[in-house]
Every structure is written in C-alpha cells, then in structure tokens.
Amino acid sequence: MGRMWKGFRNLMKDDNFTRLLGSLEVLIAKVLAVMMVGIIIYATGDLIVFIFREVFTTQYGTFYQKLFKLFGLFLNLLIALEILENITGYLKKHVIQVELVITTSLIAVARKIIILDLGKTEGMKITGLAIAILALSISYLIIHSNNAKHSS
Numbered sequence: 769m770g771r772m773w774k775g776f777r778n779l780m781k782d783d784n785f786t787r788l789l790g791s792l793e794v795l796i797a798k799v800l801a802v803m804m805v806g807i808i809i810y811a812t813g814d815l816i817v818f819i820f821r822e823v824f825t826t827q828y829g830t831f832y833q834k835l836f837k838l839f840g841l842f843l844n845l846l847i848a849l850e851i852l853e854n855i856t857g858y859l860k861k862h863v864i865q866v867e868l869v870i871t872t873s874l875i876a877v878a879r880k881i882i883i884l885d886l887g888k889t890e891g892m893k894i895t896g897l898a899i900a901i902l903a904l905s906i907s908y909l910i911i912h913s914n915n916a917k918h919s920s
Contacts (some may be wrong), residue, residue, distance in 0.1 A: 847872060874905070
C-alpha cells in the first residue's frame with residue numbers, strides 16, 4: 769500500500785502530471801482523427817450514392833432542387849476534411865491553429881447560406897449570418913496577416 773501511495777504522489781508531481789495529461793491529449797486526438805477518417809469515408813460513399821440515385825435519375829426541371837442538397841453534402845465533406853486537418857495539425861504542433869478553425873467556420877457558415885431557403889427564412893437569421901461572416905472574415909484577415917508577418 770505504501771508503494772502505491774508513493775507512486776501516486778510521484779505521479780501527481782507537476783512534471784509527471786503534465787506529461788500524463790499531454791499523453792492523454794495526444795491519445796484522444798488520435799482517436800478523434802481515426803473516427804473522423806471513418807466519418808469522411810462513410811460521407812463520401814453516401815455522397816456517391818446520392819449522386820447516382822438522385823442526380824442522374826431526376827426528371828427534367830427538378831435538378832435545381834437537388835443541386836442545393838448536393839452542394840450541402842460537398843461542403844459537409846469539406847468541413848469534415850478541415851476538422852481532420854485541425855486534428856492532425858494539433859497532433860503535429862500541439863497547438864490549435866486558429867486560422868484553420870476560422871476557415872472551417874467560414875465554410876460552415878457558407879454552407880448554411882448556400883442551402884438556405886430565402887423564402888422561408890426570417891430577416892434576423894439572414895442578418896445574423898451576415899454578421900457572422902463579417903466577424904469571421906475580419907478575424908481571418910487579422911490572423912492571416914499576423915501569421916504572414918511572423919513567417920517572413
């Protein structure tokens with residue numbers, strides 16, 4: 769029992785505890801990356817099935833309606849790829865890349881706008897999306913210019 773208590777106290781020392789937490793973070797990031805790859809593969813298969821089932825078999829004049837859903841599915845895949853890039857970037861550098869997170873957020877908001885039904889959407893929601901795009905764009909510009917200065 770004494771050895772176990774001594775081992776626990778040794779583990780709770782700042783350096784050892786920080787190392788343990790770092791290892792746990794890396795393990796979780798790896799599990800998330802593997803799960804994200806599975807989701808991307810599944811979503812790609814789903815997109816292929818959707819294209820063949822819905823797009824190639826639609827009647828003339830209804831393709832326009834299917835097109836927005838198709839764009840949404842493509843952007844979902846792009847968002848998933850960006851999230852995977854966020855995870856792998858974290859595994860490489862052990863920091864969250866803010867520029868990449870903002871880019872992913874911009875894609876997500878763009879996806880929302882592309883699939884938005886303007887006839888059924890209230891003005892406040894559209895205004896909110898416009899403000900979100902403006903804020904994300906300004907944030908991206910600031911972060912990107914700051915990163916460009918540091919890399920030069």
